[in-house]
Amino acid sequence: MSNTRARHLTRRSVLGAGGALALGALISACGGDDGSGGTASPAGGAWTFTDDRGTKVDVAKRPQRVVGYVATAAALYDFGVDEQLVGVFGPTKLKDGKPDPQAGNLPVDRLEIIGNAFGEFNVEKYAALRPDLLVDNMFLEGELFYVPAESKDKIYALAPSVAISAGAVSLPKPIERTAALAAALGADLKSAKVTAAKARFEKAAEAVRAAAKAKPGLKVLASSASPDLFYASSPNMNTDLIYYKELGVDLIVPDKLDKNGYFENLSWENADKYKADIIMLDSRTQALQPKDLGSKPSWKDLPAVKAGQVIPWQPEPRFSYEGCAPLLEAVAAALQSAKKTG
Structure with missing residues (x-):
């Protein structure tokens, strides 16, 4: 979370x-x-x-x-x-x-x-x-x-x-x-339903591992957007981010986290503090989505946004193989298609 x-x-x-x-x-x-x-x-x-x-x-x-x-x-x-x-x-x-x-x-x-x-x-x-x-x-x-x-x-x-x-x-x-x-x-x-979902999850995990290995140096930032703040999330707290790190994904670690260690609050003027090739953006209903961020010049200027390398992120996964396999598949696909932005 x-x-x-x-x-x-x-x-x-x-x-x-x-x-x-x-x-x-x-x-x-x-x-x-x-x-x-x-x-x-x-x-x-x-x-x-x-x-x-x-x-x-x-x-x-x-x-x-x-x-x-x-x-x-x-x-x-x-x-x-x-x-x-x-x-x-x-x-x-x-x-x-x-x-x-x-x-x-x-x-x-x-x-x-x-x-x-x-x-x-x-x-x-x-x-x-x-x-x-x-x-x-x-x-x-x-x-x-x-x-x-x-x-x-x-x-x-x-x-x-x-x-x-x-x-x-x-x-x-x-x-x-x-x-x-x-x-x-x-x-x-x-x-059959559960065992098939587990097999899909394991296959997706290996796809993430392979994609991360094939694209070393790609920097990924997990984030969330609100009207006043841009949140940079720590990969050391969220269950999915911890797992992506274990699979080899190079996730950015913010350096000024909140007291619970989950994220760093950034003003929109400072949204470019971390240079990311891929942005994973909180897709939950309470968070702003890319279509809502057109009025934020700093958002449009982010290298990952310019490169079209922004993907939805669900910080609260549904903890089943069926619920999580598609999330891993999306990360693997993003890594496979992404390019360095700088």
Whole structure:
């Protein structure tokens, strides 16, 4: 997570808390340990899962009514968790009623939306869903993402919660942990859909590695745009950027980061501080897009912009192989076609 949303974290005194394993190690046949903290019985008996806070959920039976942060729920859905999902919070629908990109493949029209924006979480709606489990991502040590600090005690009292660490860890890890949670909830990680998505992800990762090796010296800047500021993101905090670095991508490291270490605030007059051949620009709905930046002369003068080497970036990936494979493919394609700008 970064930039505009991380700025909210700072303003609210921090909102969130928190080498691929073989897919088979994550499998939890109903009954037995999934290898990553979850167990369940074939007859629907006792269910446990230890999350990335080290919190162990131990309940009498497998949760049947799950509410989640939209990106977490969408990733679970990709792995095969379906009917148990009853509600979501976070960016779920756009103003025109269409699903927000962060909702992925979720059937949003059948889910109860208990909050659609930062700071929104309707506790009464949540309680009415009779939740068995709350699932969420966590970007910083502490609380769950998008769970308002002022009402968290009421929320946590209604159902146990599971957090997947999504900050300062490499991309495969939260995917593996989400898969483990999905398996513990009854999903079949050996399904053709899941295994095909994993194969696509691995192929895309190798494409990024090969493209980076073939184009040494290409400088890449991950960024986000707002009306007043241009944010240069650190590749040491976002899960995807950490992974791209591991694959050989030469990502620019800003030198004056915010207190949480996610990004550097730059005025538009100083947007050219870092010389990038490729700009990855935050594509989330709250961030400005290239079409919105025509009035910023400094934007149009950036070498990567002049060269047409700006690609969308999703700082909050959907932590499934299906959700992340296209992101890696886009980075590989950008590296393959890019040229040095100076």
